[in-house]
Amino acid sequence: MTTSKSRNTKKTSDDILPSIPSWTDLMGFRMTLKRLTHLWITDKLPSVLLFEGRDGIGKRSIAAAAAAMPFCSHHEPCGICANCHAVLSTSHPEILWVETSDISLKLTDADRIHEHLSVHAGSFWTEQNPSNSFGSTPSKDGVASPQRAVRIVVIIDADKLNQQAANRLLVTLEEPPLSSHIFMTTSRPKAMLPTVLSRAIKWHLAPPHLEDTLTFLKTRLPSILSPETPTPTDTELKECILRAGLSPGKALDLCGHEGMVGEKIRRLLNPENMLHILEAAEELGKSGTTFGKWIEMVEVRLNERYKKAVSERKNGTKCPSGLHIGVINERRRMLSQVKRAAVNQKIALNMQLASESLGFSGISQ
Numbered sequence: 001m002t003t004s005k006s007r008n009t010k011k012t013s014d015d016i017l018p019s020i021p022s023w024t025d026l027m028g029f030r031m032t033l034k035r036l037t038h039l040w041i042t043d044k045l046p047s048v049l050l051f052e053g054r055d056g057i058g059k060r061s062i063a064a065a066a067a068a069m070p071f072c073s074h075h076e077p078c079g080i081c082a083n084c085h086a087v088l089s090t091s092h093p094e095i096l097w098v099e100t101s102d103i104s105l106k107l108t109d110a111d112r113i114h115e116h117l118s119v120h121a122g123s124f125w126t127e128q129n130p131s132n133s134f135g136s137t138p139s140k141d142g143v144a145s146p147q148r149a150v151r152i153v154v155i156i157d158a159d160k161l162n163q164q165a166a167n168r169l170l171v172t173l174e175e176p177p178l179s180s181h182i183f184m185t186t187s188r189p190k191a192m193l194p195t196v197l198s199r200a201i202k203w204h205l206a207p208p209h210l211e212d213t214l215t216f217l218k219t220r221l222p223s224i225l226s227p228e229t230p231t232p233t234d235t236e237l238k239e240c241i242l243r244a245g246l247s248p249g250k251a252l253d254l255c256g257h258e259g260m261v262g263e264k265i266r267r268l269l270n271p272e273n274m275l276h277i278l279e280a281a282e283e284l285g286k287s288g289t290t291f292g293k294w295i296e297m298v299e300v301r302l303n304e305r306y307k308k309a310v311s312e313r314k315n316g317t318k319c320p321s322g323l324h325i326g327v328i329n330e331r332r333r334m335l336s337q338v339k340r341a342a343v344n345q346k347i348a349l350n351m352q353l354a355s356e357s358l359g360f361s362g363i364s365q
């Protein structure tokens with residue numbers, strides 16, 4: 001398990017969490033954030049909230065927004081003040097992040113949650129460290145009131161709590177200490193213990209509208225794709241969103257990956273020499289695409305081009321597809337040699353080794 005640092009828990013090597021993607025980048029959740037803020041301002045924010053929704057929808061960011069509300073200098077939460085930044089970097093001292101890549105959250109995690117919430121919030125800042133960088137907790141009317149104590153725990157993927165930990169947590173969930181909040185997320189509510197579920201107010205996060213996710217992808221993709229990668233069309237992006245089950249996070253991963261792979265394949269279809277093929281193969285290998293898979297994709301495209309070129313020649317058209325049959329054949333030959341060497345002869349996907357083995361170094365098409 002990893003937890004954010006907290007003043008009453010010792011920081012260990014495990015206590016390093018990645019930053020949370022800002023909720024300000026989330027498209028289609030403006031109303032959700034408005035409702036959360038309204039509940040906080042009117043003192044109606046439930047003590048135990050479970051954000052439930054499909055993978056990649058932005059649950060961590062929404063939970064972070066909820067956790068930031070009591071501390072945000074602008075009471076929104078704004079996402080840009082020092083307090084919001086501390087929340088997003090999982091370093092806010094009043095917020096304990098409980099998140100794991102393991103299959104379960106254990107008893108010790110439940111103990112740490114209880115321990116974190118049991119400490120009276122705010123007292124540390126006002127009595128011992130009045131000039132800390134986060135300042136005092138802003139009150140709802142905008143006047144600083146450091147005595148207003150708030151302690152928060154965010155449990156990501158609460159369905160990973162094992163039975164023992166969940167049972168230990170029940171007491172805390174039943175009667176959370178004064179001015180404390182527990183925000184949980186899950187994409188598998190059915191995997192959670194009914195006793196835990198019954199103690200939380202469920203907040204279903206529906207996928208944003210397709211157009212909102214489209215805007216989100218257009219904003220975020222340029223920072224992921226290389227400048228040479230052709231910009232995907234709206235139709236391609238929409239197909240990607242649908243394949244990602246409308247989840248913005250998943251769609252971003254998918255479009256980013258496909259964009260990069262698409263670019264590599266484009267380069268493979270138009271290589272200047274064998275080394276270009278091997279370079280692209282190596283990069284594709286690093287991006288997680290298996291060698292056999294990409295080479296098949298390239299072969300399919302080359303075969304399509306070949307058929308087109310043959311039919312163009314039959315019809316007497318002068319090469320409108322842009323490639324001569326001879327050039328296509330040469331590229332097919334190069335690819336099959338790489339394939340034979342790297343797949344059949346089990347040569348590692350290493351550019352230098354492969355080019356030396358094949359004696360291709362410096363050979364142009």
Ligand SMILES: [Zn+2]
Binds near residue numbers: 073075076077079
């Ligand atoms: Zn803020």
